[in-house]
Amino acid sequence: MTDPTTDALRVSTLPKNAATAFELRPDSDTLSAIAARLDLIGLKKLSFRGEVRADGKEDWVLKGQLGATVVQPCSVTLDPVTTRIDQVVLRRFTPTLPDDVSDSDEVEMPEDETLEKLGSHIDPAIVMEEELALSLPLYPRAEGVAPVEIAVTEPGRKPMTDEDAKPFAGLAGLMSGLDGSAGKDDDGSKT
Secondary structure, three states, X not given: OOOOOOOOEEHHHOOOOOOEEEEEOOOHHHHHHHHHHOOOOEEXXXXXXXXXXEEOOOEEEEEEEEEEEEEEEOOOOOOEEEEEXXXXXXXXXXXXXXXXXXXXXXXXXXXXXXXXXXXXXXXXXXXXXXXXXXXXXXOOOOOOOOXXXXXOOXXXXXXXXXXXXXXXXXXXXXXXXXXXXXXXXXXXXXX
């Protein structure tokens, strides 16, 4: 588990009957550190604001709005690609996760992706960086760059194409070869 940051909220001191607001706007050194951890060329205008409030006796809910401008390398040309991210964030913290009682070494992800194990702190700065990482485009592409097809095969053999990989691609040819004879016997009468 990551150590709490200076923006972490100690759960034992949070009021149960009112929301606790937060607003984060990291300084340039923090922006540079986050950009380095996320392999970004640049990170600007990162902000995360919202609130944490009690939900029942033991659970807590963090709701917020994440905003950032990120610069990533194009996945094809490596040219800088700028993307604006505006994301609604929802996290629910609970002391016991649904499958938390099992004795196995295997850990399953809960179906509710907003659910997290409650610790001694709720840290908006950690949530901000996690949500930013999850919101980044996986394969950013510079404007006007077409998709790239890669074909790798043994020398002297024809490479497999995307069309070859489609399992039902041959059905169209088979269907057209029937020439309307589907559902008829050899003598032309309907079956």
